[in-house]
Each structure stands twice: as structure tokens, then as C-alpha cells.
């Protein structure tokens with residue numbers, strides 16, 4: 555399964571090559587052109603069906619290849635590794651997790667003091683990353699340095715598997731779910747009414763960096779960001795509505811911390827979904843940020859919207875998503891691309 559291989563590949567921000575190679579292998583036969591820019595974005599082009607227009611409309615769909623994780627910052631005399639976080643991670647989710655260090659995937663464990671030795675006060679405290687270390691089994695700095703070096707990336711060693719109810723668990727669904735959906739879209743029908751730029755971006759998790767230069771280069775007329783987004787549809791103390799609901803369909807962003815979605819594109823998605831009976835939901839506004847936050851500011855501005863697969867336990871070592879939400883995102887978007895010309899100003 556495509557989502558499985560993408561989820562199990564390692565590609566932290568600034569080190570997306572493994573994921574990119576995997577995607578490249580999948581899309582090469584599906585697109586008319588592809589290139590890798592200087593930051594590492596993979597920009598693909600599937601040409602439109604109509605050949606009449608001098609400059610066909612350009613639609614950019616972005617999905618980011620990078621994932622959150624850790625980076626080795628120091629090696630102790632004892633051989634243990636100190637690390638920093640790459641992207642937004644909650645310290646509480648890290649202790650006792652199995653990780654893979656460096657491109658050779660050296661296995662290690664994020665060490666924790668056993669409960670037997672914790673003082674009463676410590677049991678109620680959050681252990682922060684600067685008090686943690688990674689144990690790869692070595693007992694000296696020299697021994698560690700034969701396997702690992704400073705600056706090595708550290709990914710979670712989470713295997714993908716199926717759960718009950720059409721759900722799956724794995725790591726990095728933010729945003730490998732978006733990457734997989736974009737590949738599915740490129741696999742679909744012959745061509746769309748506009749030039750489709752499928753852009754697999756880098757360094758989203760540390761400030762939407764890849765999308766910024768990719769949008770400048772592509773110069774799109776419309777843009778969509780595919781995401782794996784926050785889903786907190788779990789028991790709560792108060793009766794608060796969740797950000798998104800697992801199984802509720804693709805989640806359309808109205809606004810997040812990085813942009814306000816283009817109202818015409820939101821309307822197009824909603825009308826397309828309703829006309830074709832594709833389940834959808836709105837993501838609770840003002841939560842998170844996406845590549846659309848950079849793309850909509852490219853050049854003279856680009857009408858943009860983000861559509862996402864809800865993911866529980868996002869930005870942690872293991873996430874859960876519903877395959878039906880994933881399929882509904884692909885379905886909704888392939889229909890919306892066909893309906894998009896209704897937005898074009900008449901000549």
C-alpha cells in the first residue's frame with residue numbers, strides 16, 4: 555500500500571530525499587514533466603486536456619514531504635545522544651519511544667528514569683527534551699561516533715498497520731497522507747481542464763519554507779494544499795466541538811493561523827461535494843498553519859484553500875487516520891478540478 559511505504563520512509567525537514575525518491579518512482583510515468591528545485595521541492599506537471607489557450611490555467615496542489623522528529627546535537631562521554639526537536643513535538647509523547655538515527659537507521663530508545671526511582675514531585679512533572687537522551691546501546695563516545703554523528707536526523711520507528719473500522723496507524727501521516735492523495739490524483743483520469751502542478755514540498759514543518767519558493771516558480775492561478783490535519787474527536791471534559799472528526803470526510807479549511815481560504819474555492823469544494831454526495835467537513839478555524847499560508851502570498855497573490863485528511867495524535871510518534879477520509883479527499887479533489895473552469899472569468 556502506497557500510504558504504508560510513504561509512512562515508513564524517513565524524511566525530516568531538510569532531509570526529504572528518501573521520501574522524494576519514493577514519490578518520484580510513483581509519478582514518473584504519470585506526469586509530462588518533473589524537476590527538483592534547489593531547495594528539494596519535487597515539482598511535477600500534468601498538462602491540461604485543451605490545447606487551445608495560449609497559457610492554460612495553472613493549478614498547484616501542494617503536499618509536504620517532511621515530517622517532525624529529532625536531530626542529534628551532542629554525544630555524551632557515556633555514548634548517549636542529546637537531541638533537539640525538528641518541528642512541533644510535545645515532549646510528553648517522546649519518552650520510551652523507539653527511534654531510528656541517521657540515514658543508516660541505527661535503532662535507539664529515548665531513555666527514561668524508571669518509575670521506581672522517581673521522587674513524588676517528579677511523577678507530576680513533564681520531562682523536557684533537554685533532560686532526555688537517546689540510548690543506541692553503546693557505552694562510550696568513540697563507540698557511538700562509529701555509528702552516529704552530530705546533525706543526524708532521528709525518526710520514529712513506527713510500523714504502519716491496519717486497525718478496526720477502516721482505520722490505519724503509522725507515523726508521519728502529516729503529511730504523507732497528503733502526498734499519497736496527490737499521487738492518487740495524478741494517477742486518475744487522463745488529464746484535467748487546467749495544467750496541474752503536483753508539488754511535493756520540503757520544510758513545511760519548520761516554517762512553510764519549500765512552498766514559498768515553489769509557488770513563486772510555478773506562478774499558479776489557483777492553489778490547494780493537501781494536509782494531514784488535527785483531529786481531536788475524543789472524550790473531553792467540556793462539550794467542545796472537535797477540530798475535525800475521523801470518518802467525517804475531507805476537512806476544508808476556512809481559515810488557519812497562516813491564511814484565510816479563498817471563498818470561491820471553498821464554495822467550489824462544498825458544491826462539488828454536495829452535488830456528488832462526497833462527505834466533507836469544515837476544520838475548526840484558526841488551528842495550525844499550512845503551505846497555503848505561503849502559496850497565497852506568492853507574487854501578486856494566489857487564491858488558495860487547504861483540504862485535509864483528519865489525523866488523530868498528529869505530531870507524535872504514531873497517528874491514526876480513516877481510509878475513507880483519504881479516499882473522499884481524492885474523490886472530492888478530482889471532481890473539483892473538473893468543475894474548476896466555472897470560476898474562470900469569461901473571455
Ligand SMILES: [Zn+2]
Pocket residue numbers: 618728729758781782
Ligand atoms: Zn502538515
